[in-house]
Amino acid sequence: MSLRELYLEMLVDHGKHPRNFGTLPHASHQHAGHNPLCGDQLLVYLTLTDGLISDIKFEGSGCAISMASASLMSETVKDKTLDEFNHMFSRFHTLVTTGQTNDEDMGKLSIFSGVAEFPVRVKCATLAWHTLQAALAKDPNPVTTE
Amino acid sequence: MSIKPTLANARQDFPILAQTNRSKPLVYLDSASSAQKPRQVTEAMAAFYLNDYANIHRGIYELSERSTTLFEEARTAVANFIHAAHREEIVFVKNTTEGINLVADTFGRAQFKAGDEVLISAMEHHSNIVPWLQLKEQLGIILKVIPITDAGAIDLLAYQNLLSTRTKLVALSHASNVLGTINPVKEMIALAHAKQIPVLLDGAQAIPHMPVDVQNLDCDFYVFSGHKLYGPTGIGVLYAKKTWLDKMPVYQSGGGMIETVSFTDVTYAKAPHKFEAGTPDIAGAIGLHAAIQYVTAIGMPAIYAHEQTLLAYAEEKMAKIAGLRIIGTAKPKLGVISFVMDDIHPHDVGTVLDCEGIAIRAGHHCAMPLMARFNVPAMLRVSFGLYNTEKEIDVMVAAIEQAVKLFNVEA
DSSP, rough: OHHHHHHHHIIIIIIISSBBBOTTTTTTTTEEEEETTTTTTEEEEEEEETTTEEEEEEEOOOHHHHHHHHHHHHHTTTBBBBHHHHEEEHHHHHHHHHOOOOTTTOOGGGGGGGGGGGGGGHHHHHHHHHHHHHHHOOOOOOOOOO | OOOOOOOTTTGGGGGGGGGTTEEOOOOBTTTTOOOOOOHHHHHHHHIIIIIOOOOOOSOSSSHHHHHHHHHHHHHHHHHHHHOOOOOOEEESSHHHHHHHHHIIIIIIIHOOOTTTTTEEEEHHHOOGGGHHHHHHHHHHHHEEOHHHHHHHHTTTHHHHHHHOTEEEEEEEBBOOTTBBBBBBHHHHHHHHTTTTTTTEEOOOTTTTTSOOHHHTTOOSEEESSSSSGTTTOOOOOEEEOHHHHSSSOOOOOOOTSEEOSSSSEEOOOOTGGGOSSSSSSHHHHHHHHHHHHHHHOHHHHHHHHHHHHHHHHHHHHHHHHHHEEEEESSBBBBBEEEEEEETTTTTHHHHHHHHHTEEEEEEOOOOOOHHHTTTSEEEEEOOOOOTTHHHHHHHHHHHHHHHHHHHTTOO
16 A cells, blocks of 8 residues: 555545535535544535435535545535435445445545555545535534544 | 663664564654653563562562562652652652642642632643643632743743732643643742742653752642653652642542541541552552663663754754744753644644654644644644654654655646
């Protein structure tokens, strides 16, 4: 496992130039996520239309892994149903904790497989996903990794 | 039998250092978090368990007497190491955190009332903040904070202005776990004592790196952990002046801390036993004794000088890395360097270094208010122990430069 494998692609493409970065003024759902250990802060906004995540944006600051993860998540979940999101999150969680894809095509998300070798960074990779999940559930409490 | 330990041969005493971390030779630069243990410590503990172990202060048989003697010899060794006037002023606790909690729970509860002030500094570890916040919640005391300069030094003028008739205790780190700053504690204690205010020093960071003389400092309380001093986890020390220990109410209660017990009444043992309820960490005290013998044989002044050399060497090299900013530049400071990088999050740098075999700390260092003071979410920290070398610093500097290259790739 080289560092370049872990970082390079997502950094160059997403960590530095995150997609869907910003706010959604008419979001139907929004939620805050926080990783107190690293100081990562996220706000996720989405619009749910006819059961589909029709639009999603996020803002915040954090390490390269958390920013790239939020960016790639926002691209991946757009126009997906809640069931599809939950399935994707489950696969993503397996990927970053075990490195395994269960033979499913993870697309761009597969670049996170290296995170499994760095257990302390799993929280960075999953913060955006947990935050989006809480947004969809209209959880009254902000997400925290601790 | 044993060869006198020296700085030059120290690495041989720490077998753990001869391993790899992510397939690279381990470079351990996190001694401020916890120090590694020399064989002399682990062998002393093993020998104690194999040959001399029994409960202490209880048995009427020879083995228990021997165990008791070894435990009490450890207390004497601690007293001598920090130049306490009396061995009875040494209370064994589990770590610095428990030492501060003990003072807050006994001295604090007995002496403080609503509106009284405890004065701490802006560079304190959570362990010297939260116990006082507990008393704020429970007794209504007020926590006041001595500001620090941008360089990371105590603002002495502000300190003097904060000392008042309402101040009932100054609780201060001897040296900062983040900034490395060695505070002018002797001067600060004299200023507090001029107003009859007692002073507690959190010595967790200072004790492994410099000679400490509690009588010369004239502090009222001094607390530290064994595990940062190359000793085992689970043992720590509270030094308190005898006059305070005699006045302080009991902490935890049970066996070992009593004189007589009936179902209606109890009389307590004298200090230090009054504060050591239950069977203590006997082997931990034996291990701490061995650690004190180890660092004393090398010499605390020699350890201080060695780490100052490493500090100067590292700071000079790190200053040349583009985008690297050291936080904590006040002198004198210990061999602790906290830093941040422009545009690279501390945890990303930490992972790059981890991949090069280097163990350093990244995060808030249990000092969230200090992170806020410097307006950063987290910092990286390298810290030196007696076993570190300039070559290890070269490896670290090269790895930081590699991180800079990696993260500055343009899309």
